[in-house]
Amino acid sequence: MSSCKVSNMVIFLTLPLVMMASIPASAKTFYEDFEQTYGDQRLQLLDNGQHFTLTQDKDSGAGFKSKNEYLFGRFDMDMKLAPGNSAGTVTTFYVITLTPEHDEIDIEFLGNASGNPYTLHTNVYSKGKGNKEEQFHLWFDPTQEFHNYTIIWNPTRIIWLVDNSPIRIFKNFESELGVPYPHSKPMRVYCSFWNADDWATQGGKVKADWSQGSKTVSYKNHNINACMSWQQDCATSNKDPKSWQNYDLGEAGHDRLRWVREKIRVSNYCADKGRFPEGLPRECMPSEFENPADPPAGAVPANPPGANPSKNSLKSSTAKANPSHPRRPRQPVNPAIPKPAKPAVPNPAKPAIPNPANPANIPNPANPAGPNPANPAIPNPANPAIPNPLNPAIPNPTNPPIPNPANPTGPTSNPTIPQPINIGINIDPRNPKRNHY
Incomplete structure (x- = not known):
């Protein structure tokens, strides 16, 4: 067998x-x-x-x-x-x-x-x-x-x-x-x-x-x-x-x-x-x-x-x-790629000017290119030299330059003038180039 x-x-x-x-x-x-x-x-x-x-x-x-x-x-x-x-x-x-x-x-x-x-x-x-x-x-x-x-x-x-x-x-x-x-x-x-x-x-x-x-x-x-x-x-x-x-x-x-x-x-x-x-x-x-x-x-x-x-x-x-299978270099570990530093982003939870009338911080839809009357603390980049006689805290784009002794620095000094809106920070999502921090 x-x-x-x-x-x-x-x-x-x-x-x-x-x-x-x-x-x-x-x-x-x-x-x-x-x-x-x-x-x-x-x-x-x-x-x-x-x-x-x-x-x-x-x-x-x-x-x-x-x-x-x-x-x-x-x-x-x-x-x-x-x-x-x-x-x-x-x-x-x-x-x-x-x-x-x-x-x-x-x-x-x-x-x-x-x-x-x-x-x-x-x-x-x-x-x-x-x-x-x-x-x-x-x-x-x-x-x-x-x-x-x-x-x-x-x-x-x-x-x-x-x-x-x-x-x-x-x-x-x-x-x-x-x-x-x-x-x-x-x-x-x-x-x-x-x-x-x-x-x-x-x-x-x-x-x-x-x-x-x-x-x-x-x-x-x-x-x-x-x-x-x-x-x-x-x-x-x-x-x-x-x-x-x-x-x-x-x-x-x-x-x-x-x-x-x-x-x-x-x-x-x-x-x-x-x-x-x-x-x-x-x-x-x-x-x-x-x-x-x-x-x-x-x-x-x-x-x-x-x-x-x-x-x-x-x-x-x-x-x-064995060159038919030549040695291949070890794959290098990718070096850490530096990330650009993020620009400082203001915290809407802590606005620059507290305003109990507008805690939601609503931007100004009426004039996105100009100042926000809801926040008189931010000057008007369009014409910061002309004050508003009706409210010295809000710039006036129409009147000629008149010094405002009541409020030379911007924020209102007249508590009797109402401020209906104040977002604290002027952030306009429709025009980010005009945002101010």
Whole structure:
């Protein structure tokens, strides 16, 4: 009996148990969860299928995929990358749906020449649209030992973790901003090791070197804790705040993400204004992680072997690592735009001249261009030199200039003369240029 038939029988026998328990977790052997996609003997299984390797030579690479499709979940894989000159190669761990308008969530390692770091490349596709790349140079050498890489995908966000530390988050803004988000198409897990030297390293300028023989990457300790495509409400039924369905970074996670963005992120599509001349994508809103933070515990960036040990070696090597995805400058925080000082606005609640006869401060509709007889304290700009003999507090535009000894300064000194209206401040909404404060 072939191994394929055996694995199918195992799936068939264990499926009812999974359905009865309603636990969307998978076993941890290659035989039960995966099947080879290409590469023949270049895929090797070790430790009873819990450890597997992919080898690439000048003729071909290799790959495998999950037997099941999943709609949301947490996907973990330990990986150790090929050492030495890995230029032109791409090592992948991603989830994808193979439909015309496909959805995809990527973790890809772009190889480089000896002495330069791998570039961790992340991306999101929804309805066939991607262009949401962020790239990183990790704080360790991923070829020396195994490290854990995680994709968390739930209805509200996608989170990428490295050794359980967040490096990126992509939130679901579909209902709020109309940004497509993968939420309706089940996806399979894919892993591969393949030759992409037409673009992977320095835009294809550095080709893969096979003079030293083949190259090998290793995978082990995979864990798929995800919802099967037929499980209704699986992604929303778990209320445990620590589950992947409700995964929250918390204060420590936000601090780590700030540190990653400040220290090891080398490319960010949201900072590439030249790539989007008509404006950045709608999801590129001001980040909540603008301030630099202290490095997370145990995450002190180390220079890869042979790399420039200078302070800025991680950042300065980006252009050499992969010019096809050149490092894009971080989007500067917009400086505070000074606002012009507002002119002093008089307070109608406190008029300059109290007038109990008119507490509502009604402007003078009879003569908006001239003085307001309701407020004799304000001189007449049309003819302030001519007093009014009938009421020395109100200017007279018709009589010749006659000094008014009773009221030389403007306000009335004759309490027997009635003042029917007094708004205190002459504010004429029909002619604001004539307003006086």
